[in-house]
Ligand SMILES: Nc1nc2c(ncn2[C@@H]2O[C@H](COP(=O)(O)OP(=O)(O)O)[C@@H](O)[C@H]2O)c(=O)[nH]1
């Protein structure tokens with residue numbers, strides 16, 4: 274399961290967002306540092322399409338895709354404003370970062386630690402991540418240079434680490450530079466924070482639109498990073514509603530599928546993952562594979578027998594299935610195609626694997 278760490282300055286809405294995503298109801302408070310230990314939870318990837326498909330198919334059970342979430346406490350003092358050194362190692366284990374930036378104004382929630390300028394916060398956090406990486410790479414680079422002088426085979430490794438160390442010393446996150454596969458594999462054990470995909474979450478508040486802020490954040494962070502806007506508090510309230518009421522609320526606010534779905538999808542994208550589906554009377558199931566996965570690989574996610582005995586896949590898009598009123602109707606209408614083992618699975622494909630073992 275993909276793991277995502279939630280970061281940000283104190284009192285910006287990290288735990289609120291965590292609660293909205295996990296439905297775990299961890300304590301939030303209108304003062305900084307209310308989270309003393311990391312909260313760990315599993316978020317069901319919100320997916321209105323999956324819910325609707327289950328409805329038209331009459332599936333008895335719905336299985337959402339999942340991500341693991343870590344809500345890290347912010348610890349004050351000693352020249353770091355967001356990342357507690359004692360949690361850095363934990364952070365390096367996660368695959369992606371969701372960075373919460375406060376844009377909402379609320380006099381009952383102090384903002385002295387963060388301010389309400391999301392661009393300033395993005396700059397601060399990016400710099401902290403870069404400095405944390407710079408320390409690790411400077412140390413490793415020194416050691417690698419010594420190793421390389423005794424063993425010529427280690428020269429290329431030392432050169433890669435030294436180059437990255439130089440980039441970081443200039444205050445540039447590693448993600449902002451392109452690296453060869455060889456260089457990337459040299460960095461792997463150091464698990465650089467600035468090479469992890471990051472999704473920037475502008476917490477704009479219930480009545481802020483945040484569009485301008487999001488645009489400015491996008492210009493600040495490394496090119497290609499995704500920026501989403503939401504109100505963590507509104508999402509936390511929405512998460513407590515049943516699906517129909519939630520859909521109505523989102524529709525009333527013009528939020529479409531809801532901001533959480535957008536955020537999680539952006540994270541999936543950043544991680545190079547996508548969802549495909551299987552549908553039946555027993556269950557409607559969202560599965561996760563890497564982008565570029567073939568039909569045969571996707572079959573292996575469902576069951577190893579399906580991969581081994583793969584014959585062909587029948588495929589339609591989720592929207593086609595919903596519009597037709599179910600898989601069988603879709604097939605009758607001719608919207609199901611047949612694909613072979615090398616077909617590259619697309620986001621929102623519904624897949625029926627034909628196999629024999
Ligand atoms: N008005 C408003 N308050 C929010 C929003 N998101 C979070 N808060 C409040 O901000 C306070 C701090 O939130 P919390 O999630 O504990 O922040 P953390 O320190 O980043 O984990 C809480 O009182 C939240 O209810 C929002 O979108 N609008």
Ligand SMILES: [Mg+2]
Pocket residue numbers: 287288289307308346
């Ligand atoms: Mg918190």
